[in-house]
Amino acid sequence: MEWKLERIFANDEAAIENARVHLEEVKRIANEIERETAPQQLAKLIRDFEEHMDEFAKSIQYAWMKYSVDTGSVESQKVLGIIQQLSSELQEQDAIVEVKLASLSDDVLEEIIKLDGNYEHMIKRIIERRKHLLSKDAEQVLALTSVSRRDGIAKIHSRLQSSYTFEMELNGEKKVLTVEEIKALRRSTNGELRKQAMKLFLERFQDDAIVLTEVYNLVVRDYDTESRLRRFPRPISMMNFANEVSDEIVDRLIEVTNEKTEILRRYYDWKSKILGERLTLADIYAPISNKKKEFSFEEAKDIILESYYAFDEKAGSVVESFFKEERIDLYPRKGKVSGAYCIYATTKLPPYVLTNFTNDMYDVMTLAHELGHGLHGSLSRKQTFFNHDTPLTLAELASVFGEFLVFDNLKNKLSKEEKMALIASKIEDIFATTFRQNMFTNFEIRAHDLASKNGYVGWDELNNIYHEELERVFGNVVEIPEWYNNEWASIPHIYETPFYVYAYNFAQCLVIALYQEYLEEGKAFVGKYLELLESGGRYSPEKLLEKVGIDLRKEGFWENAFKFVDGLVEELVAMEKQ
Template sequence: MAGGPGALPEWDLSDLYAGPGDPALDADLTRAETEARAFHASFANTLSALSGEALADAIGRYEAIEEVLGRAMSFASLVFSTDAQNPDNGRFLQTMQERVTTISSELLFFTLELNKIEEPVLEAKFRSPALERFRPFLRDLRVFRPHQLSDEVERLLHEKEVTGRTAWNRLFDETIAGMEVGVAGETLNVSGALNKLSDPDRGVREAAAKGVSAAFGEKARLFTLITNTLVKDKEIVDGWRRYPRPGSSRNRANMVEDEVVDALVTAVIESFPSLSHRYYAMKAKWLGLPKLKHWDRNAPLPDEDNSDIPWDAARDRVLSAYSGFSPELGRVGREFFDKPWIDAVLRPGKASGAFAHPTVPSAHPYLLLNYHGKSRDVMTLAHELGHGVHQVLAAEHGYLMSGTPLTLAETASVFGEMLTFRALLDAERDPRRRRALLAGKVEDMLNTVVRQIAFYRFETLLHDARRKGELSREEIGALWMQVQAESLGPAFDFTPDYEIYWSYIPHFIHSPFYVYAYAFGDCLVNALYGVFREGSVPDFENKYLDLLRAGGTLRHQELLAPFGLDASDPAFWHKGLAVISGFIDELERADG
């Protein structure tokens, strides 16, 4: 960390590689290429006949090669996210993607052939303890068995990815990274301009909103083309794979049934009036406005402490909350601050938003944030640190089984946010500041649940409409405005310039139908945290740590069973949503 106390940290990626020109990177990929070819020669068309022990050995060799490729791609992605405007970084990322794709093509046969093994034959092989260890990997792999295409088609899709979806993703990222937004005489990047939407001065918020609208409006033709192309691309691939609907492939990857997602989405949509509509009506009154504009959604409240929070103070608040719940959680979390694993500096070209990248189990995760010093940034830090801790604790299962489905990947992050919020709320004695804290948390939860399900509904409408032909900017904007009005309610008066705001959401481009995972995780954690507060589950701390350590080895039913929770029960979602409703009830009582 450069500078004095409170200076923002920058990560050091040398635990992966010293730099794009590091000879170790080229040596690793050269070795991986040799091993991948030898692996293909040794095991192609043999898997069904292998003993359980031999098959376990093959999976172990496959995992080792994949981890080398994962390390290289993690490094390239992180370098690119540090400064996507630098053309050298873009070329480096593309070169790595092409080289890794070529190598992994030699390995593609393996998972395809594993899925061709008949169920009784595979089950007999599990008599080997060595293979039994990989049961979760094989279980999850075989979810995609009904959607697997011929080996030749699978290889074609795999190799064309670098000139297809991946290339469009890169174009989207580089375009946003290079954009400049004019805000009241300032020239800001997209992240900086979006941050101004939380400014206490309504004039600044309006100027930022109009600046964002203008900047993205100028690029609307490009973003419309990118979106239409990727949605059509997904429709083509989904059709070949016989997925019943656009979101099904994501649900399979999340190891969750379509019906469970439907239950979540339906429960949240039915709750719009009792959650977001009710809250934003109160917020309009607090702000003294007859109607809210879209630039008022994240406006600070009159009693909100909008002073800058130094980095050191943010770190201490989050670690104190983590350690107060579990010394082990706090210990793992502190590693991220004691070591150069976080990049929070604001710089041109840096990826907007925040993320936790798990990299590979033989290394460690890295966190990226854009820290502006506001209370929401503290909650973002708590959120991303939760991801990082989760990734560290699950690493023991190795490259193939440490990762969790997106629906469960949000568990530790949202739980970390809740721990931090509760610690702050419980320590606050001033009623006005307490109300501001509670309202801030409600807004975060609405952004996580209501806003993300609105995003999911927008994607559903978008993908359904695209099947009838290419969509214009105006048609996409109309769908966006429709779901925003539905989800945010009558307290808002949306100006026409808001119709372009769909175009800056990266999840629609990078991870179609990802967004419901946030709502899934938030409602899950609300229910989980409710059990914790009730004290109804003995040894909750250790059971929670076991949940995190399980990584991808267990499904959501098995992970939630020790806490007496079941996500397949519709009442589960209402239990989670009731937590948000209860907070709004408390605000209404205080308001009265």
């Protein structure tokens, strides 16, 4: 199954023309907003401005989708480059409007909210952002240069990694593997193959150490400079503000996760005994059974749909539409980006999902995860463009919740051995989204601090920081091969969106709390949950979470999530003893 991009635009020229037409309208309306003072007319102009921004975003979604499935194509690069350039002009107009609205009195802004309640959250955020806004000219410069600053620079990393191929002998036959295909071998039942694959993969980054180090330093300097210009106390504070969450809440999440690494170490100590060998980092995702369970795409589809339909008919129908309408680009191929994602840049188009499916149990969960995003993006289309997306802290909510639905369904269909393998895989997935993402966050904080202090951070320094963070998490339970110190260079988010990764940890802990509520309340919970997803980003995260009874400031909130994880480990250990 592959995307049919012609359903969005007939060709690249049509996508570019759409962007240009709506950009001109955005410029015209922004000019009128600058001159307007009457609340009633401003409310109307904001609605028109939003509508054309939404239409423009169709071209953004098309360009990124085309690039994602063929990063090496000159045509893909050209259309993305043109749309990004036009997007920087769009961001300039957005900055002009934001500076104008921020300059208005609170009375005028409150009057606009009374005229159209859709803009309550947006306007309250503008009031909060006043202290971080620069002058109109400075905001325009930042917007116009965004295409050649960190967003553009990070593409070098993406293109470089997508171009990597690896020659390996598999089952007596030489094969050329993509990034996703070689990473999938981490879950092989063959220990030597796992180590060989990860060594080959991670040593490849050493070959491009100069480029990767320079690119990372440019991204860090650009991000940190902007955070200082906007008067944030620390680099991570700029992301926290964008996520509408306080520094204190994020700091507490990081602190608690650092304190709970004993859960992970106890699990891997148990796993090493089960496998009868001292584990290396290349083995942390190794199956605990030599009987590797594989799933065809049809089997994965059936399990996922059954899980979502059992939760709610409407949710199941939305998820099924991705399969019926072929809005999933499923299999890996050369030039396709690694990993998986769901894109919904506009309310004018339905969400689309990209995966690199290789028939693994992990791939079933990945597909369930991305379709959870798809459910969220589909339901939030009822909101206006400015309200349909959420901050990163809530962006992973529906995806991780969807994984739990599929996990609980799937484990009831398996033998004891297969069930143990699934629970082990789930524990490792949770570790990957909590301890591992927290490790990346610790790495980023230290790397940004060192770059700020010394003006530059070298490849060896970055490797040393990463090694120390690996030791902080795994202790001496797992052996850390030297080539694993390069792994930081393979992480797209630290290049593309600094400090993004803690959102995964945040969401995992949040969803554990939500899922426990669902298990307690049953169908009474479903309506509240779907209403939360339908709300998109219309309200602050705090207000949205009130709908389902969640208080992030409650004493012990983060600790309770790790008690749940600890319980899964205990369940698995007990099953093995039976």
